[in-house]
Amino acid sequence: MSKQSSLSGYDLLRSPRLNRGTAFTESERRQYGLDGLLPPGVSSLQLQVARTHAELANLDNDLQKYLLLSDLQARNETLFYATVMSDPASFMPLVYTPTVGEACQKFDHIFRATRGMYVPISARGRVKELLSNWPEQDVRFIVVTDGERILGLGDLGVGGMGIPIGKLSLYTACAGVPPQYCMPVMLDVGTNNAKLLNDPLYLGLRQERVRGDDYYAFVGEFVAAVQERYPKCCVQWEDFANFNAVPLLAQYKDKICTYNDDIQGTAAVALAGVFAALRISGQKLTEQRFLFLGGGSAATGIAELISQAMALEGLTIDAARARNTLFDVNGLMVKSRQDLADFQKPFAVDHAPVSSFADAVSALKPTGVIGVSTVPKLFNQQVIEAMASINERPIIFPYSNPTSRSECTAEEAYRWSSGRAIFASGSPFPPVEYEGRTFVPGQGNNVYIFPAVGMAVFATEASRVTEEMFIVAAKAVAEQVTEESLATGLIYPPQSKILEASLHVATRVAECIFDQNLARVPRPDDIAAHIRACAYKPAYPA
Structure with missing residues (x-):
């Protein structure tokens, strides 16, 4: 008091x-x-x-x-978190995806109380001054976006602020990161969305997006200001366009405590789904071959983390990458293509061009298909039936968000595979009845990963976030799936128990942080107890 x-x-x-x-x-x-x-x-x-x-x-x-x-x-933070944590499975779709997508699209028309920090590029040279207006002196987590690639919805400009706000709410609700240490940030560099620019209610800068050196200098000023003002802060990049997301992560990941959830968090939750799926199929990770629909940062992030995990199980990294293949709007990513970005080239295969995804499935014979295209219905009947003809238990992961962008529905995957698909999606689907069986679709939601990684970073005051931490997190998620859940096709822990699942994952990741000598606090005798002691509990002080 x-x-x-x-x-x-x-x-x-x-x-x-x-x-x-x-x-x-x-x-x-x-x-x-x-x-x-x-x-x-x-x-x-x-x-x-x-x-x-x-x-x-x-x-x-x-x-x-x-x-x-x-x-x-905005009125009573304790009651808000007590409400959300009372039934997380019901409230997560309301405070984050899929509802947050509509909220971002209508942001300027439903704006109420302000939340977070808005840092426009018009304030270049004064970013540190703007950050000093934030009321908390010790910020440990920033989720930052520039609003260019919000979920699968595209450039929403300043309306993208809904994403950092929602993400940080889940840091607290799902893993216990105390909310006073969290700050949502919108880097407003303009928008190329003409509808927004012509909307009199639009709240962001009325200019086209700044690109190139000016953009990176502005982001650099922001990072430097954060490091100076909040030296223990971890920066999570969120919903940046691929051509900015990849270089920003590469530039800063070995210099500050930072990660990109779209690249690394998505990769880890996909890898967790793969680990759990293998418990159903009885196969080894090194026997898998994945074909990705989509060739952006999410696809390459997943492909790289799966490759790294395969390498830990005995493959060379080149052999592992060769088992993870990308397919985008221009077809199969083959070495002869001239349009590949540097981050895509490690996954290009020596193969004749293939322009149809279904033909690519037939040619490459993958054990799993993973959709991160944001284009709905591309896992059509021909694709699913081809996967089922090749595999006894085909892995079908349409991970695009929101639900309207999913590559297929759960009902389609189970029906077209005669009930043999191992299914998980990016957005929730209800249980499916098929030939007397009830299948419970899993949601490959990053919420299994980023709040737990955040809690581990918070509790250890980690100086860096590494790829190994995400592999550890993926294994920790998968090991919590019960045999009863696997029997219904559910390959992720129930979201109703997300706090317990996250604290378990956070403990495993914290162990990794201490083992890598990246912690800035002494290693406690009981890491799990330390994690729980650090976790926020929504209660009024006595």
Whole structure:
């Protein structure tokens, strides 16, 4: 209550971190000048959560529920997290994907209370000054976007801020990272979305995107300002276009504590799905061959992490990469193509050109197909049936978000494979009834990875984030899938138990951080207990 003692009356009720609303006791109301400012009834936190559930139940669409939760987060942070953590499986799709996609698209038309830091390129030379306006002096996590490639929705400009806000909410709700250490950031360099530029309600810079040296100099100023002001901070890059995401990660990953969730988090959750799928098929990782639909940073990130994991199991890295092949809008990525970016070239194969994805499946005979194209319905009946003719248990992972961009539905994958597909998707699908069996589709959601990695980094004050940490995280996710879940086709832990799953993953990653001598705190005797002691719990102070 020491912080609260400096605030009283309406100021206290308007502080989301300190406000308790109707949970303020009678003595607290007298002490802090709240008498008369609240209805006389005193509610417990549990009763406030129940009231919020009832409010949400009366709303008839998910965007309205998103807005109610956003308003709650801006008013009473403890109640917001207590609500979300009371039923994470139900609330994650509301505070993040898929609902956040619609919220980002309509950001300028539904804007309410501000949250996070907006750093426009027009403030070049003053970035450190802007960061000094943030009220917290110790920031450990920044999720930052420039809004150019939001989910599968494209350039949403300043509206992309919904993504860092949502991601950081999940850091807390799913893994216990204390919210006061988190800061969402929008780097506004303009937008090439003409609809936004012509919208009078658009809230971002009204200019086309800045490119090239000016762009990278601006990002460099931001990174330097963060390092100076918040030396223990980890920067997570989020939803940058491929041609910026890859070089930014390459430039900073060995210099600061940083990672890109679209590249590394997506890769780790896909690898976790592969590890669990192999428990169903009974095969070895080194026996797998994957064909990716999509050739961007997500595809190459997954392909590289799978390759690194294969190398740990005995293959050379070149042999491992040869088992991970990419297919994009111009066809199979073969060595003779002249349009490949440097980050794609390690996965180019010595093969004749193939322009049809179904033909590529027949030619390469993959054990699994992984979709990160953001183009719906490309895992069509011909593709799924071809995979089922080649494999007893074909791995079908349409990972594109949101649901409208998924390469196929769960029902299509199970039906066209005669119930033999090992399926996981990027967005949620309901259970599927097929020939007397009930299949429970898994959601390859990065939420199994990034909050846990964040918690491990927070608890160890890690100086770097390495590729090995993501392989460790993937194995830690997969080892928690029960035999009962595997029997229904579910290859990820239930999201209803995401906090326990994340703390387990965080413990494994923290062990890796200590083993790599990347921690800035002493190694505790009991790492799992240390992780739990660091975790945020939504409760009003006694």
